[in-house]
Amino acid sequence: MKKWKTMIILVLMIGVLSFASYILFLIFNPSTIIRGNAVEYHTKEELTDLYWQNSVVLNTVKDGVLSNDSLLQAMNQERDGDIGIFVKEDEDYFSEEEWENIVSVFENLHPYMIMLERKGRPLKFYINFGDLRLETGSKETSLYWFPSEEEIEYHKEHSLADSFEYTQIDGNWYVVEETYPW
DSSP states (O other), X not given: OHHHHHHHHHHHHHHHHHHHHHHHHHHHOTTXXXXXXXXXXXXXXXXXXXXXXXXXXXXXXXXXXHTOHHHHHHHHHHTSSEEEEOBGGGGGGSOHHHHHHHHHHHHHHOOSEEEEEOTTSOOEEEEEOOOEEETTEEEEEEEEEOSSHXXXXXXXXXXXXXXEEXXXXXXXEEEEEEEEOO
């Protein structure tokens, strides 16, 4: 019986150490555009200000991502319905100038990743940032570009968030705040 207890404790310790190693790898992964510990949470007001300070480059990046045929093909091959841009290897999809703009977004806004999503719907573009840990759950504030009002309504209907708020900041650009129980 003592051997079983020792074995279970050993397996649990290996699991905890493996998980901790994975988290450290994500934080200090040299293949990401910015290190995981540089990712920031932004309030709606901060994100609105950052949008206005970087609106030209954000619109340039959005247009480049939405019109990038090789990125769309990669998204279709993955069959997830979305694709993230956050590692240096993603540079292969873009021209040198487009990649410089993407890196600029990471350097100026400190997002987790830039996302392109379809999932059977029209394309939408968004930028994820760090989460804010709450006493009960978490809050995400993201920068979205929706192609139409219909997509905003669809997003609201299918959100897993306990609460959400959509604030239009410019044209089809929105700050989306979502609060989750986890």
